[in-house]
Amino acid sequence: MNKITDFSRTIVALATALGSGSIAVIRMSGPDAIVIINRVFKGKNLEEVPANTIHYGRIVDGDREFDQVLVSVFHTPHSYTGENYIEISCHANPFIVDDIIEVLMNHGAKAARAGEYTLRAFLNGKLDLSQAEAVAGIIQAKSRFGIKNSLEQLNGKLASRIIQMRQQLIDILGLMEIDLDFSEEEIEIIPNAQIISRLHKIEKDLSELKTSYNFAKLLEGGIHLTIIGEPNAGKSTLLNQLLGENRAITSHIPGTTRDTIHENIVINDVLIKLVDTAGLRKTRDELESEGIKRTKSQALQADIVLLVVDVSSSISDDSLNLVKESVNWIKGQVLLVANKIDKGLNQATLKKLSFFKKPLVSISAINGEGLKELEKSIVEQVSAGFEEYSDDLIITSKRQTEVIEKTTVHLYDARHVLENDGGFEFAAVDLRQALNVLGEITGETVTDDILNNIFANFCIGK
Numbered sequence: 001m002n003k004i005t006d007f008s009r010t011i012v013a014l015a016t017a018l019g020s021g022s023i024a025v026i027r028m029s030g031p032d033a034i035v036i037i038n039r040v041f042k043g044k045n046l047e048e049v050p051a052n053t054i055h056y057g058r059i060v061d062g063d064r065e066f067d068q069v070l071v072s073v074f075h076t077p078h079s080y081t082g083e084n085y086i087e088i089s090c091h092a093n094p095f096i097v098d099d100i101i102e103v104l105m106n107h108g109a110k111a112a113r114a115g116e117y118t119l120r121a122f123l124n125g126k127l128d129l130s131q132a133e134a135v136a137g138i139i140q141a142k143s144r145f146g147i148k149n150s151l152e153q154l155n156g157k158l159a160s161r162i163i164q165m166r167q168q169l170i171d172i173l174g175l176m177e178i179d180l181d182f183s184e185e186e187i188e189i190i191p192n193a194q195i196i197s198r199l200h201k202i203e204k205d206l207s208e209l210k211t212s213y214n215f216a217k218l219l220e221g222g223i224h225l226t227i228i229g230e231p232n233a234g235k236s237t238l239l240n241q242l243l244g245e246n247r248a249i250t251s252h253i254p255g256t257t258r259d260t261i262h263e264n265i266v267i268n269d270v271l272i273k274l275v276d277t278a279g280l281r282k283t284r285d286e287l288e289s290e291g292i293k294r295t296k297s298q299a300l301q302a303d304i305v306l307l308v309v310d311v312s313s314s315i316s317d318d319s320l321n322l323v324k325e326s327v328n329w330i331k332g333q334v335l336l337v338a339n340k341i342d343k344g345l346n347q348a349t350l351k352k353l354s355f356f357k358k359p360l361v362s363i364s365a366i367n368g369e370g371l372k373e374l375e376k377s378i379v380e381q382v383s384a385g386f387e388e389y390s391d392d393l394i395i396t397s398k399r400q401t402e403v404i405e406k407t408t409v410h411l412y413d414a415r416h417v418l419e420n421d422g423g424f425e426f427a428a429v430d431l432r433q434a435l436n437v438l439g440e441i442t443g444e445t446v447t448d449d450i451l452n453n454i455f456a457n458f459c460i461g462k
Ligand SMILES: Nc1nc2c(ncn2[C@@H]2O[C@H](COP(=O)(O)OP(=O)(O)OP(=O)(O)O)[C@@H](O)[C@H]2O)c(=O)[nH]1
Pocket: 229, 230, 231, 232, 233, 234, 235, 236, 237, 238, 249, 250, 251, 252, 253, 254, 255, 256, 257, 258, 277, 278, 279, 280, 339, 340, 341, 342, 343, 363, 364, 365, 366, 367
């Protein structure tokens, strides 16, 4: 018996969400899946039908009928789990689902644990560990971006990259071992420097993968975008325009917005968490001061800050200083937004703003002119931290990132040994560790504890 799943037992669970609906799917996998369903299925003899076929019939046990169903039949090894496997499509009523599962259990199936189908699929070599994680990733993704990444992982993109890197390590180790065999004879098979540079390259590839995780996290969690600027610059008008609704109060009176206003929008499938804030200026008003404190805190937390300036009128020295200071203390990306262009451009103001080296984004918050360009700039800012990637392979799991970190430490140690002329035999120890750890991504080298941890995060029926 395998320690983490008992392959001799047939497992059953609901695969679709619990609740009422038109159809629910119950899946059963294991050596007796077809025998068990056949005992309660009134219709064709399912033990005699060909694989990959669907059959209409009724689920009946004794004199009790439970539902009219469709049963899909798959034979080992050509199924999701690699075992004999059936799917029952029944009417989605929780009583019906419960009863059918109970009947199947009475006839020999046992309740599946969380992730047990995908675990079996992994153990039977139907998918590697990164693909198994991708299954959970697809289901849990909070954006289309997340789904796309997980789908690519399910297609084996990450796995093939990791296998390639491991092969490079195996090649290096092989050369080092040959070199050691010939060490008595003073024949150098591969120069130290060449191994060092090859290790460098692998470390760099791993580091890119690791950064991609931060990027994925940013996009999955949404981009925090804060609108700041002097009072009356048109921040609230801009928020309303981006939202397409009259959410925030706007007025010609400076200091209209006192508290922060939070709303979400989606641009190009990316969730943007918008925050409108109180205008920044020196004030004695206690309430306004509190508002300005909040503005600063929101701007500090933001991934992107829209710094709005009214470019239709002359900018005061105080306001200009405020803009300059903001650019210094903001940690995220800054977009300088030139507003109110419908009222004309004040050339002196534009000149004063030329200290800002990046192009301004010109808009009219009131009539929406330039909004599309602004949205485009926002999207460009989002992908700005991403330029260093030579391809679009993105890691979505924390576990995978940790494996990469551990691998990098071993590679660094190996390289360090070589750089200090420590000898191949010592570097090889670190390299073997790196190779071993890296294999945890695809599951080539993996312990039961790691597997239990991963699959415990799945839902029942996956
Ligand atoms: N002509 C013109 N007027 C604008 C534009 N954007 C905003 N306004 C006007 O400028 C005034 C101030 O706009 P708000 O959006 O309230 O400005 P704010 O930056 O939120 O101001 P505070 O909340 O006081 O910090 C209002 O009268 C708006 O109608 C614009 O693009 N063109």
